[in-house]
Amino acid sequence: MNLLQHGAAWALLAAALAACGPAATPSIDAHAAAHSAGTGAATGSARASVLGATLSRPWGLAFLPDGRMLVTQKEGTLVIVRADGSAVEAQVSGVPAVDSGGQGGLLDVTLDPDFASDPWVYLSYAESGDGGAGTALARGRLVGNALADVTVLWRQQPKVRGGNHFGSRIVFRADKTLYLTLGDRGQDSPSSPSAAHTQDPARSLGKVVRLNRDGSIPAGNPAFGTTAVPGLWSTGHRNIQGAALRPGSDELWVTEHGPRGGDELNRVLPGRNYGWPLASYGCPYSRSQSEPGCRPGGGTHAPMFEEPKTTWQPTSIAPSGLVFYSGDRWPEWRGQLFAGALAGASLWRIALDANGAVTVREEVPAVKALGKRIRDVEQGPDGWLYLLSDDGKIVRLER
Numbered sequence: 001m002n003l004l005q006h007g008a009a010w011a012l013l014a015a016a017l018a019a020c021g022p023a024a025t026p027s028i029d030a031h032a033a034a035h036s037a038g039t040g041a042a043t044g045s046a047r048a049s050v051l052g053a054t055l056s057r058p059w060g061l062a063f064l065p066d067g068r069m070l071v072t073q074k075e076g077t078l079v080i081v082r083a084d085g086s087a088v089e090a091q092v093s094g095v096p097a098v099d100s101g102g103q104g105g106l107l108d109v110t111l112d113p114d115f116a117s118d119p120w121v122y123l124s125y126a127e128s129g130d131g132g133a134g135t136a137l138a139r140g141r142l143v144g145n146a147l148a149d150v151t152v153l154w155r156q157q158p159k160v161r162g163g164n165h166f167g168s169r170i171v172f173r174a175d176k177t178l179y180l181t182l183g184d185r186g187q188d189s190p191s192s193p194s195a196a197h198t199q200d201p202a203r204s205l206g207k208v209v210r211l212n213r214d215g216s217i218p219a220g221n222p223a224f225g226t227t228a229v230p231g232l233w234s235t236g237h238r239n240i241q242g243a244a245l246r247p248g249s250d251e252l253w254v255t256e257h258g259p260r261g262g263d264e265l266n267r268v269l270p271g272r273n274y275g276w277p278l279a280s281y282g283c284p285y286s287r288s289q290s291e292p293g294c295r296p297g298g299g300t301h302a303p304m305f306e307e308p309k310t311t312w313q314p315t316s317i318a319p320s321g322l323v324f325y326s327g328d329r330w331p332e333w334r335g336q337l338f339a340g341a342l343a344g345a346s347l348w349r350i351a352l353d354a355n356g357a358v359t360v361r362e363e364v365p366a367v368k369a370l371g372k373r374i375r376d377v378e379q380g381p382d383g384w385l386y387l388l389s390d391d392g393k394i395v396r397l398e399r
């Protein structure tokens with residue numbers, strides 16, 4: 001359903017809001033029942049090694065072709081880490097100026113699909129400007145330890161005050177277009193749900209956009225009406241800090257932060273609306289999750305909005321970093337998702353069936369035991385999983 005693409009949906013919207021309340025509770029229980037305990041033995045086969053490099057608030061990780069790591073640091077620096085993770089080798093110059101207030105700063109990093117022949121590096125970050133701050137996307141060519149030909153490709157509009165919810169992640173598709181995920185910048189509140197910000201297609205708050213790698217708009221994006229921001233792919237997101245492409249497809253999967261509870265895993269389809277702030281399994285921070293009526297829209301998203309594939313409640317895990325495992329080290333994990341958790345200080349393994357329904361959702365014990373806030377999750381060229389932690393470490397998950 002995509003009813004909110006057009007302004008004519010206001011009446012339906014009002015009806016849905018009026019219908020919210022305790023009646024929606026059984027669907028929440030059904031949702032939770034879908035979370036099988038899974039098979040602990042498989043996940044228990046992994047062990048976590050904390051590598052030697054010391055970083056400052058690392059945020060995003062990308063592997064260079066030679067196995068070294070490019071790591072963004074929140075305050076605005078990009079560094080190269082040795083392939084064995086033992087130490088920082090160099091700092092990269094030429095990074096755009098960032099606004100590191102609040103949750104802002106230098107965020108994700110991704111290499112161009114043709115990096116080997118044309119070494120573009122893509123960065124998402126928070127920048128200051130008229131009205132406050134917003135997320136931006138830039139790229140530069142990595143020449144030695146410097147970024148050259150740095151160009152800003154895209155800017156979130158409008159810039160607003162406050163330091164919350166910048167997103168963001170950059171994910172390339174096989175066709176070499178990219179998805180950029182964006183937060184709502186804290187403009188929407190579950191205590192007073194409105195359609196004025198995240199639900200407005202003319203504002204790139206709480207959205208996913210799809211762009212060509214030079215920042216132009218590719219063919220094939222969904223229609224959101226003539227007032228929509230260029231490149232709009234999906235709407236109704238709160239704060240997406242995890243994103244990954246499902247192998248063998250162009251499907252974007254994301255994790256996003258809920259308010260008090262209600263973190264979500266979503267399959268992001270073109271033209272769809274993911275509900276925020278009109279539907280959420282989370283509650284205002286001032287209220288208890290034990291009050292069913294505290295959930296915007298009653299919690300349940302369908303049929304007006306896209307139902308999340310799984311939610312975390314009553315306690316948020318604050319998901320950040322997401323990857324589909326496709327390596328050889330754990331053949332039994334291929335095609336499964338791994339989601340980092342900040343507040344939850346953990347790594348979640350999530351298995352899907354052929355229809356994209358969650359069949360297993362469980363924490364990886366070796367990572368849980370570390371007690372670290374996990375900011376990013378990537379698969380290394382060696383097939384192990386690599387995690388960044390907020391306390392400045394790289395963790396390698398091995399057998």
Ligand SMILES: [Ca+2]
Pocket residue numbers: 236264274275276279280301308
């Ligand atoms: Ca949602």
